[in-house]
Amino acid sequence: MQFEILHTSKKSRARVGRIHTPHGIIDTPNFVAVGTNGTLKALSNELVDAIGLQLMFCNTYHLMLQPGTDIVRQAGGLHSFIKRRQPLITDSGGFQVFSLAYGSVHDELKSRGKKKTGGGVLKIDEEGVTFRSYRDGRKILLTPESSVQAQKDLGADIIIPFDELPPYHIEKEELKVSLARTHRWEKRSLEAHLTSPKDQAMYGVIHGGVDHDLRKQSCRLLTDLPFDGFAIGGSVGKTSRELCDLIAFTRPHLPDERPNHLLGIGDIPSIEALIPLGIDTFDSSYPTKAARHGLLFSKSGGVKILQRKHANRFEPIDPCCECPTCQIHTAAYLHHLFKAKEVTSLALATVHNLYYMVHLMREIREGIGYDLI
């Protein structure tokens, strides 16, 4: 992997770059769509390629359990298995395993810190995490080494070291202990990776929750290691203000010459606020999930396609949009398909939002090029 910075804005920390991977270029800043099981929900990977999504995020945890990384390895890796031509990134599986233990960040924020009852997690110790597969009940030990091995089998262009995801509601002392372990696990992951790099890049994951000191410490420690780039993970705050403050603080502690990624954030206001702070890539299932719930993106605000006013709107969702859906179909037809709960609606809506994100990012890159952002 090679990272090339084409332009840095005169107005902000925003920069336009290109990540060169074995499966092609990722222009930055960019949006990374989530195809958990090796597919964006409702779309074929050929169509996703055609829309121009340059990086797709798949989840190692899910792929370990189904179909199993051995199957993917036998298929010649994830690109070959799912027939995707462009770059892929996989995570370590840690996020999902710890979400099992603590509930998702969203659940946790809603439940105000009351811990869930452990999900399928049986044991967490220095070695790793033992959990029970929700598919077939077998015990699985996920360690830095086994996570990296799984990601070698998958063969994504960018991989992620195994980390601990501490809950949002945590005392500073506990967070410190977790952070220290995460750093040891990431180092072990990197070592495992470097014994057989196989053209894959590994991004170190900066932790430290919403504690600035710990974030700084995490940046210092991890940026000393030969990671190819950095992801910002863990709890990044529960309000956009907290998120922006945290990124504004953390980003300057990351090296400019290596690409960075913000894990799990991809709503448009956040993207627009964080690119000027110097974030290169964002992954989120939000745009595709919103589509499936009938929220369609447009420059003039989101279109809630189930609203009655669209029943006889015989023009595209967004008359300026050039996506395959808007080039052919009307808001009225989409409204009808959603009302009739036709599964076709999911594909047509997802195409629209995905295209929107791809083109929004292109415009943002142009804006940075002209120092407007």
Next chain:
Amino acid sequence: MQFEILHTSKKSRARVGRIHTPHGIIDTPNFVAVGTNGTLKALSNELVDAIGLQLMFCNTYHLMLQPGTDIVRQAGGLHSFIKRRQPLITDSGGFQVFSLAYGSVHDELKSRGKKKTGGGVLKIDEEGVTFRSYRDGRKILLTPESSVQAQKDLGADIIIPFDELPPYHIEKEELKVSLARTHRWEKRSLEAHLTSPKDQAMYGVIHGGVDHDLRKQSCRLLTDLPFDGFAIGGSVGKTSRELCDLIAFTRPHLPDERPNHLLGIGDIPSIEALIPLGIDTFDSSYPTKAARHGLLFSKSGGVKILQRKHANRFEPIDPCCECPTCQIHTAAYLHHLFKAKEVTSLALATVHNLYYMVHLMREIREGIGYDLI
């Protein structure tokens, strides 16, 4: 509409023909896929056009309730609303209304004639059927005239007169009464249609259940009327033997120079058995529904894609198949998508079975051309 017979087999009653419609040609014999709400489930209509499906069946009952035929009329008709270029056929809505009253034929056969408790049907009399919309609770009176008006609003190339669907388990005397009313309703439908034909063709529906005398009587009466073609409807038997006997008996009572259609039958063994008896077109949701349940068609028998043996089958579902799915994806990937319950699986599988049907029918037409069928 014009029907042209290109060749009649020397071996059977099978014939190859062409139905010319305002939206293009339907080669016969052919399979007609069902897109109840104006879409084949999980597929975009552009893709369906591209696969070469020449006739798609939409259900007036569903479209009346959602989005409403007034919306479709405002959109310029169903072709324009759903962006389908090729021919469409709609039914009268009668089948669904009477299914509400009696349960589906399948339910009825399973329940051995115990009538359901009326569904949403409030009244059936000479005028028509009054039922309650399952969507918004409003009362709707469906009559021959209102069904035809709805089908004028939809504007399909081929439309169907309003008929009564008697239950399979019915005494002959009751069936006679029903048949007489159906004939009166069909005549009213035809009259309503002919006041403003609008380039639409109407197929009379032959009824009479499994009673040969009544079928013959229905053929005599309806073929005297200026219908453009004929559909065989009502109960056609509960075994394939009964079905074949009924078609073998009925078909010679239909005029060769007008096209005929068998309503609701589309499994491959039936199609292969009935084409030599002279049936031109078949509609059924079976191939697309089978796909969604993971049963994929192939020359060497159906592939149950959820079976474990496909988990590592890194070749197409059917190595000889040239469908868009088999050209790109492996059985292993489809198996995975089905196991992971990914909605993408529905589209990929439906594409395969639809392509299979389109090409099977092409082969059958060739076979007839060479007098092999």
